[in-house]
Amino acid sequence: MSLVWRSVWGDEAMMTRVRPIASGQLSYDSELIWGLSFVHNWFGNGDGAHVAQPHPVNHFFYGCGGSHYSDDNPEQLVLLDSSPAPERFVREIDRFERYEEEEAALAKILGLRRCAYEGGVWTSEADYLLPRIEDAMVSYHALWDKYDNDLFVYYVSTGGEENGKALGFTQSAFNLDTPKYRALNTILSNPKASVSAGYLAPCIIPAADYSVNSTAWEHPAPGAEISSGGAQFDQWREWKGYLFRVGAAGDYDISLQYNSTSGSVIEIMVDGRVIAKESLGGTNSPLYRVRLEPGLHGLRVYKINDGYFMLNSVSIE
Numbered sequence: 001m002s003l004v005w006r007s008v009w010g011d012e013a014m015m016t017r018v019r020p021i022a023s024g025q026l027s028y029d030s031e032l033i034w035g036l037s038f039v040h041n042w043f044g045n046g047d048g049a050h051v052a053q054p055h056p057v058n059h060f061f062y063g064c065g066g067s068h069y070s071d072d073n074p075e076q077l078v079l080l081d082s083s084p085a086p087e088r089f090v091r092e093i094d095r096f097e098r099y100e101e102e103e104a105a106l107a108k109i110l111g112l113r114r115c116a117y118e119g120g121v122w123t124s125e126a127d128y129l130l131p132r133i134e135d136a137m138v139s140y141h142a143l144w145d146k147y148d149n150d151l152f153v154y155y156v157s158t159g160g161e162e163n164g165k166a167l168g169f170t171q172s173a174f175n176l177d178t179p180k181y182r183a184l185n186t187i188l189s190n191p192k193a194s195v196s197a198g199y200l201a202p203c204i205i206p207a208a209d210y211s212v213n214s215t216a217w218e219h220p221a222p223g224a225e226i227s228s229g230g231a232q233f234d235q236w237r238e239w240k241g242y243l244f245r246v247g248a249a250g251d252y253d254i255s256l257q258y259n260s261t262s263g264s265v266i267e268i269m270v271d272g273r274v275i276a277k278e279s280l281g282g283t284n285s286p287l288y289r290v291r292l293e294p295g296l297h298g299l300r301v302y303k304i305n306d307g308y309f310m311l312n313s314v315s316i317e
Contacts, residue, residue: 002060019062023117026066027099029106030216036064036110037214037237046267046274047237047304058111058272063150065103068119069167070096070140097143101197101243104147105211108298109241111272113150120154120167121180128166134179138186145193147243148296154184195296198243199316201252207231207311210240230312233264239302244316246292256285256301257312264307269300280309 002020009018024032036057040046045054107114121137123130144152160167169180199205208229214237231240246252254270261280268276268288275288301311 015058015062020060021115021117022061022064022112024064024066026068026103026116026119029066029099029102029212032064032066032103032106033212033214033216036061036106037239040110041237046302056111056272056274061112063113063115064107064110065114065116065149068116068144068152070119070121070136100143100147102212104149104197104296105241105243105298108148108243108271108296109212109269109300110298114147115149115151116144116153118153118155120156120160122165122167125161125166125171128168128171128180129178131179134183134186137180137183141183141187142193146195147197148195195245198245198296201244201246201316203244203316205242205244205314205316207240207313209242211243212241214239230310232260232308232310233301233303234308235303236306237302237304239300240311241298241300242314243296243298245296246294246316249293250291251289252292253287253289253315253317254299255287255315257283257315258285258309259283259312261309262307263305264303264309265305266309267300267302267304269302271297277304280307 002014005018005020006014022032022036037046039057039060041048042050043054043060044056045051104114106112121133121140123133127133141152154169156168158168158170158173161171169184170176170178198211206229208231210231214235233240254268254275256266256268258280261282264280266276266278266280267274268285270290270292273290275290276285278285299314299316301314303309
């Protein structure tokens with residue numbers, strides 16, 4: 001479909017006027033993970049010579065992401081961070097942010113923008129006018145900005161009742177003085193929350209602290225039991241993705257530390273661009289120099305054959 005649009009609108013309009021989005025469901029990322037991996041492997045010749053003119057994933061898509069529905073449940077809400085704040089400045093930690101990080105990382109490693117084609121904060125019909133709803137929505141959106149995300153389409157303006165819950169910003173088009181509308185005005189009238197996700201370079205990222213991986217049902221972001229130590233690569237076409245930030249534009253050196261290698265061939269990708277593809281040996285990779293702009297970036301380590309190795313860490317200097 002993306003190629004059809006490109007044939008009609010031309011190269012110059014793609015990713016500017018025409019922005020194809022690969023969409024899925026928040027926390028059910030198998031379609032996106034497997035589908036976008038196929039695009040890279042086949043149309044980008046990621047695992048072989050399949051097409052005469054290979055292109056990266058971001059040649060076909062501007063962004064990716066699932067729907068973004070969050071919940072207002074006072075019994076499950078906790079502080080947004082460790083700073084002093086009223087309890088109503090909240091988010092569902094662990095359960096929600098792990099999905100947030102996973103989808104943001106999937107977009108970043110492929111050089112895409114993370115988008116939500118629809119989303120919003122569910123509330124009970126009885127509670128949607130309570131002040132805490134405004135605070136919860138602002139806090140959820142700050143979490144969205146934390147991961148340098150792009151377009152968020154809020155659903156729905158009016159009504160939206162379902163099973164005793166409400167999604168709408170108001171229950172009547174004649175009443176715009178509601179918590180959700182006030183939250184939207186707050187979001188629009190203030191600068192975006194700062195991007196603070198990922199490791200800040202220079203850094204050493206423990207291999208086990210990956211943000212997204214080829215096993216779609218694993219969600220190892222905040223709240224996961226294992227976030228330090230190594231990560232084994234023992235499955236065919238297995239990969240893991242990591243988030244990191246740089247504070248200034250410049251050249252950065254990336255390297256891998258590993259052991260127990262057994263015939264592994266890997267590909268390293270940064271922001272959708274393959275920077276290395278080689279067989280492993282020893283315990284340290286060469287230094288791969290990349291030019292990076294300030295902000296959040298994604299790195300993927302991809303084992304493209306049936307070998308084995310234990311990745312210990314990723315260094316960025």
